[in-house]
Amino acid sequence: MGVAAPAASATPTDVAPDAVAAPPGDNLALTPPMGFNNWNSTHCRPEFNEEMVRGIADLFVESGLKDAGYEYVNLDDCWALPERDENGKLVPDPERFPSGLDALGDYIHSKGLKFGIYTSAGTKTCNPAGFPGALGHEVSDAQQFADWGVDYLKYDNCNNQGVDAVERYTAMRDALAATGRDIVYSICEWGQNQPWTWAQDVGHLWRTTGDITDTWDSVMSIFKRNVELAEYAGPGHWNDPDMLEVGNGGMTDTEYRSHFSLWAMMAAPLLIGSDLRVASEETFDILGNTEVIAVDQDPLGRQGTVVSSENGAWVLSKEMADGSRAVALFNESDTAQHVGTTAEAVGLPAADAYEMRDLWEHESYQTAGTISATVPAHGIEVFRVSPDGDWAQYPSAVEVGASAVQSEAGTTAELTTAVTNLGRTPAKSVSVDVAGPEGWTIEAGSATTSPALATDAALTTDWTVEIPPGTPGGSYDLTVTADYRSPRHQPRQDSLTVEAQVLVPPGEGTSYVSDLAFVREANGQGPVERDTNVGSVAAGDGTPITIEGTVFDKGLGTHAPSTVEIYTAGRCDVFSAQVGIDDAAGAGGGPPQRGSVTFEVWADGTRVAATGVLNGTAPAQPLTADVSGASFVELVVTDGGNGKNSDHADWADATVSCTA
Structure with missing residues (x-):
């Protein structure tokens, strides 16, 4: 947890990575900490209590998460009463915790797990209710934590009274050390004072950004900031996104x-933020992927770095202790695309061929x-690529690719598929097929087989895709399936799901955009809303x-950064709207500059209209x-x-005016 608070009065001077003091010699957090923190799923709601925390500890053991490496069960804000007792404790x-925190710690330890807790390096914690912070109480609070059996402290940044960040966080470091108990120390000052430049001899991990939220935009924003800090991470000192x-x-x-996967590639702490008592099987499958976890927990302690990034196609490489490389091919964009690199580009030595282990398959x-x-x-x-071993025992890697399909109902669209052999040995008896929804006709216009691919x-292969008349607008799945054989191996099959979009043009006259189908939408907070704000x-x-x-009855509610794409089929001539920041963001009584955006209209890739920057006090x-x-x-x-x-x-x- 962490909300905006006054920054410390002094910002440390940048220090080159090779000049930063060595990490504490306590042999703690030699790999990124793994565990659980309740904040993202419960905040301060009543369900954050002793029963929940014990249940999470039980699930760690029962589900196999403990065996996968998760060990810390951490409490966040709201575990304390608002006031200290007469002795300042x-x-x-x-x-919430009728048995007490010492008993809770004992229960967590009885499961072979470790116990974590939260407070702030200020006079109060970050919750508006104002629970006691540790500023000025470092020695006493640290000793209480040690007495309760605490193994991990998350130390936040709210209500810091302008005291220098290094001073505040160093004081708690010293207080923890004085207890004689091994306690992993998590510095949570949101990257405000560039902790990566000074915290390596203060704490074991440090937050590099503000708080995460459960949105794609939040994950992307944090990833792009944290990935740039790879040089500062290593055993005992980690960047924490x-x-x-x-x-x-x-x-x-x-x-x-x-x-x-991105957090694992960045050697980030892996602290589960969902309530595992109600989590889906897919959630457990993701969190329990031991091959991806092994990338995060590799003892060499390297943070992955960016090999390339262009048009939303990212390649990351992470050096591993055994000489292999973990390689992530990541597609930030809103449509499927080819993402690729080479063994040389990710830092591997020259070799005849390589083993390429798919860590999700x-x-x-x-x-x-x-x-x-x-x-x-x-x-x-995510792949683990190695020049060692008998690569010839494995089948060739084959990439299946396909172009996008967009067309109206009752028309014929073009599709191109490609089956590419990446292996050193030939892929033999190669064939490809495409299947679509019932009633769709898909025919090949060129060869669908090859005796061998070097x-x-x-x-x-080129294909024609006939979309039946009357097909409702929307997205439909086409499945491209490639069959092949590798020498000495059984038949193989790989497939790819391709999105086919059936487009619906606006009708004649003026149409509200909120009544039209979206070709694509991306929004900075939640989904784009029709006829309401976000x-x-x-x-x-x-x-x-x-x-x-x-008040407007019609329109689109969005949140920056946002894109909404509609199909106009060459039949429309004018787009029109009244634009501005919604009063829900604080305009009309809120802070004068709360919210500031620009609105842009693009036609076939060309910007054709835009506003200047509008803030929360501007009328439509x-x-x-x-x-x-x-x-x-x-x-x-x-x-x-x-x-x-x-x-x-x-x-x-928002409207478009169109002809038939």
């Missing part, structure tokens, strides 16, 4: 796999040096669109754009260049 909340959101419901399972392949895949939108592929050779995160939690007191502004002849129109909101805080952006009365 912290008092656990007797309603905050806890895991896996399983909390705000993202898809594909996005959660990417979130988990749990299968090994051979590659002549190309590491690539067609990765779904917001998806990731290294880097591809079987490329409320919080859940779909449908908005209220009427209101800009400086004016008219925005009109000439979109004549465009097949697609995108409505884009940016954060105005100062972050996305309270950027609830409304496209009120």
Whole structure:
């Protein structure tokens, strides 16, 4: 947990990584800590209590998470009463924890696990209720923690009274050391004072960003900041991009796999933030993937680095203790795309071929040096690539790729598939097929078989896809299946799911955009809402669109950064809207600059209209754009260049005027 608070009065001077003091010689956190923290799933709600925490400890053992490496069961804010006792001691909340924290610690330890706790390096913690912080009470509080059997302290940054960050966090380091108990020390000052430059001899891990939320945009923002700090991480001192959101419901399972994998590639602490008592099987599968966990927990302690990033296609490489490389092929974009690199580019020595272990499919392949895949939108592929071992015992890696399909019902679309052999040995008896929904006709216009594909050779096939008349607009799955044989191996089969979008053009006359189908949408907080503003995160939690007191019945509620794409089929000429920041973001009585955005209209990839930066005090502004002849129109909101805080952006009365 952590909310905005006054920064410390002094910011430490940058220090080069090789000049930073050595990590504490306590042999703690030699690999990134793994465990659980309740905050992301419960905050301070009543369900955060002794029963829940004991249940999580039980589940760690019963589910196999303990065996997978998770060991810390940590309490976050709201475990204490608002006031200290007459002796200045912290008092656990007797309603939440009737047995006391020493008994809770004993229970967690009885399971072979470790016990963690939270407080702040300020006079109060971050919760508005104002629970006691440790500033000025470091020695007493540290001793209480030790007496309760605490093994991990998360030390937040709220209400710090402007005291220098290094001074505050060093004081608690010394107090913890004086107890004589081994306690992993997590510095949670949100990266405000660049802790990566000074905290290596103060704590074992340090937050590099503000708090995570259960949204794709939050994960991406934090990833992009934390991944740049690889040089500062290592055994006993870790960059901390905050806890895991896996399983909390705000993202898809594909996005959660990417979130988990990226944290592992960055050698980040893996602290589960979902309530495991109600978690899905898929959540347990993601959190319990021991091959991805092994990347995070590798004893060499390297943080992965960026090999390339272009058009949302990311390649990350992480050096491993056994000489292999963990390689992540990550697709940040909203459509599937090819992501690739080479063994040389990720830092491996030259070799005839390499073993390429798929850490999500749990299968090994051979590659002549190309590491690539067609990765779904917001998806990731993670491989462990090694020049050692008998690579010839594994089948060739084969990449299955396909172009996107977009067309109207009753028309014929074109599709191209490619089956590429990445292996050193030939892929033999190669064939490809495409299947679609019932009633769709898919026919090949070129060869669908090849007797053999040499290294880097591809079987490329053109297809026609007939979409039946009357097919409702929306997304449909096409499945591309490749069959092949590798020498000395049984038949193999790989498949790829391709999204086919059936487009519906606007009708004649003027149509509200909120009544049209979206080709694509991306939103900085929750989904794009139709005819309401964006409320919080859940779909449908908005209220009427209101800009400086004016209420609108129709429109789109978005949150920067946001993109909404619609199909106009070359039949529309004018887009029009009233745009501004919704009153729910604080305009009309809130802080004057709360929320600032720009609105842009793009037609077939060209920006055709835009506002300047609008803030939370501006009334609705008219925005009109000439979109004549465009097949697609995108409505884009940016954060105005100062972050996305309270950027609830409304496209009120958004319409397009079209001909038949």
